[in-house]
Amino acid sequence: MLRTTTFNRNLWQLNSFESISYDKENLLLYIHCFDGITLQFHSITEDILFALILEKQKEKFIDERLKPNHLCEKINA
Template sequence: MLRTTTFNRDLWQLNSFDSIGYDKEKLLLDIYFFDGNTLQFHSITEDILFALILDKQKEKFIEEKLKPTHLIEPINA
């Protein structure tokens, strides 16, 4: 089951997204971007998810830690 979280854009200084969805059974992370696009990351364990949630630079975390090491699938919104 996919559970979603929305971050405060101003507090976290987010420029490209503010919501994520996570399915802990399938280990899928969806990131919902402002432009209507969604990226789905595979094999995301809860420790990786919590690292993203707690990271002060979430967009940098996605670019440097998620995109290079996890399968990405674009999903049309």
């Protein structure tokens, strides 16, 4: 089951996305970007997901922790 969370862009100072979806069974994280692209990250455990949700600098977390360490595919929405 895919669950989606939408963040307040202004509160979190987000410039590239405002919503994410998570597939717990397949350990897939989807980041829905403003440019119409969705980034699909593989092997994302719940602890990593919760770290992203709680992180104040979400875009930095994605660039520094997710992209270098997890397979990422671009999906056209």
